[in-house]
Amino acid sequence: MRPNATLRDDIRDYWSARAASFDAAPGHGIATQTERVAWQRLLTRHLGIGHSRKAMDLACGTGEMAGVLCDLGYDVTALDWSEAMLDIACTKAIKSGREIAFRQADAEVTMEPDASHEVLLARHLVWTLVDPAAAFSEWRRILRPGGRLLIVDGDFVAAGWPSRLLHWIAGWMAPSSAPSQSRDLTEQHRSILERVHFKNGARAEAVAALLRSAGFTDIIVDRRLGSINRAIGRHAGILHGIKRQTQHRYAISAMRPFQ
Template identity: 50%
Template sequence: MTQSGNFNLRDEIREYWSMRAVTFDDQPGHEIFSDQERLAWHDLFRRHLGDGVLGDGTVRRALDLASGTGVISHLLHDLGFDVTGLDWSEAMLAKARDKSKLRQSNIRFLLGDAENTFEDDDSYDVIVTRHLVWTLVDPAMAFAEWLRVLKPGGKLLIVDGDFVSPTWMSTLNKTMANLLHAIGLKRVIDETPQIKTHRDILARVHFSQGARADAVCEMLKSAGFDPVTTDFNMRQIHRAQSKHLGLAKGLERGAQHRYAICAIKP
């Protein structure tokens, strides 16, 4: 892909997520809708990152990349981290700043590109991304950038998944929908412009066939992270989210290849 093609794709991705900002927090899997889910996220972060304040009182710095409306930033803030959220959508940042003001948090939200942060070398103790890697145009460049801004011994936590490859549940849901349509019990809903845009973008990102954990881990190792470990135990989070989804949608989400990857800068 040419450099100009990459630039145009990045522009499209930014515009797409800016458009999504209006309703982003309305969807389960984006905003937190229960204390059960909030505690499940806290448990995941503590399991891999520890708390934000060390025994000697040192406050650790955290960078939330593609911070969106600030959901992950606030979860890290709950644990005592000094948090910076970075996003390249002004619409997302506006919502994040409003939320931060309402909750009286001291989170900094900055406009920036997750693949080229312009943050200082060795400046963060932890970096967290949620559902960012699968959208990256150049993940190798991004991983090298994240390694650069982490302090030695710092940790990167990637929460992501393969949202492309069909699962047994998505196949069943599609089969049932086609059957109900065939017998006249379900009408076909026309594809929205938003869905068309999403599909077009997905076809051109690096992980267009799905961001599988093993492929992401290999790229992280090539970037210089060591060790790199994968945690597939996302059950508590999925269980909490599924209470706010329909049965079929909840089962489909639970069947997806979702994971948390923790990578350390030597």
């Protein structure tokens, strides 16, 4: 086993190498206004409208969700450890006229002040965490009392037979138009997945239990992601949309208690 610092470096380098093609993969970039509205509805359901409240997008990638938060009226800071991802996210924000502050830092060790944000968002981050218990404690620390965390994630490892079958059918009928990974990147991804905490899949129940242990309360597991999946499916193809529906995907919201 390599030390955790090396694993975190590998994770950063992998996503930096993926940055240029990241948005082309279905579910990464927001491809249509219908999908954007579906994301807005999910965030509003759990976090409410911004009203200039301070929000942080953890591991923001190319800044898609930071843009959604900004459009909902939040005062947004977007954090990522990959300089390549941040460059793309910053360019998007400038072109769209969105005012978003960017920070380069590890989402597991944010270096943010105590109680500095009222909302935290983590999309497709938890499954890659090296030490989720420590990360959740860190996120609780930087949330204000009464602030909310929203996680959007899934088990992308232990796919059930319907998802595997649909993946095979989709590949046979219509190879993906998204850029394929090189052999080196595929091997790097496999190596990372073998070493992260959720190497066997990030199930909602396990994530919720760790949040509870970290001191979060009012934990809600929400699997009503159908409108997002359908919007992505209409753009990426019906089989991809059905595949998403069969996967273990979820949103989890949690609150930092006042005491």
